[in-house]
Amino acid sequence: MKEYAIYPFEEMRITQAHNEGNHLAHWYPFKDVADKPWDEACKDSGRSSFCPQNDYVIEEILGLGNNITNSVRIKTVNKVIIPYQDEPVYLELTFTHMEEEDLRKLYVGQILKKGSKPFREGKDGANAYHFHCTANIGKYYGFKKNGNGKWCYVYEKSLLPDEAFYIDSNVTTIYNARGYRFQEVPKQFLPARGWFTKGDSGENVDKINNWLAEHVKGQFFGDYTEACVKVFQKQNGLEEDGNIGPITLSKMEEQGFKE
Ligand SMILES: [Zn+2]
Structure with a gap:
């Protein structure tokens, strides 16, 4: 290029x-x-x-x-x-x-x-x-x-x-x-300044995740949801399989999730 x-x-x-x-x-x-x-x-x-x-x-x-x-x-x-x-x-x-x-x-x-x-x-x-x-x-x-x-x-x-x-x-x-x-x-x-990609972290990535969570609504459990579940599991010391089973669900409920 x-x-x-x-x-x-x-x-x-x-x-x-x-x-x-x-x-x-x-x-x-x-x-x-x-x-x-x-x-x-x-x-x-x-x-x-x-x-x-x-x-x-x-x-x-x-x-x-x-x-x-x-x-x-x-x-x-x-x-x-x-x-x-x-x-x-x-x-x-x-x-x-x-x-x-x-x-x-x-x-x-x-x-x-x-x-x-x-x-x-x-x-x-x-x-x-x-x-x-x-x-x-x-x-x-x-x-x-x-x-x-x-x-x-x-x-x-x-x-x-x-x-x-x-x-x-x-x-x-x-x-x-x-x-x-x-x-x-x-x-x-233009150079790729200000772009965010997989592996990035920091305050802006946090803002992006919050914004996306607000704006990307849907009832489909896709790659994004799976990735978020894995991050949540990692943060909570659970097995990172990307699925919400009873252990993951109870961790989420402890932190305010309601079905
Ligand atoms: Zn000079």
Whole structure:
């Protein structure tokens, strides 16, 4: 199935584009040693997290135990479709200024699963919580200083955020796109975020079960009923056969069931 690169933050509040302020010096006029960063401040209050919407693998961690600003370089596990070109490609991202405590838990080769929240914004090398981000494709040439004195992640091709990512409006609320023109991801290819499947647990599964019990009424003892009986039997230390016999029935009656 086609996989689209989806913007990896729940709030978009871009506070500095690639061609503004101290970002301009990242690439102008030194295009050979350059990247095109943007600053993502997310909620702009509290500590937001990077929230990947594709699976990524960590390629490099910088900034622990030295004076380099905290950073990670990551790459999509799969080739993804990006707005910049038709051919699927590995998308390479860098993030800077993240929380050191989170960075310490990461390791090279680690898979960052879509929907996870592996690290939060930090202030290492910055005066306000935000992520300094770059998106790139092609060969990586290194972390290099250009003629303007800016440290850049030098790849074959540096992309603007709207060239690298589609937006899934179910994931990202846009507060400030800073003039970038993001496109919505084609709906039929949305990632399976928020879907629930067999084996899942948690508060939402509880809500789903309660809702279904209210809304799916019928007099047919089917797979759903059988599955519920098995769960009930398991919870009560009974044999999980999915049938309601005298033992199961009396347990149910103890807990309020009336025929
Ligand atoms: Zn920045």
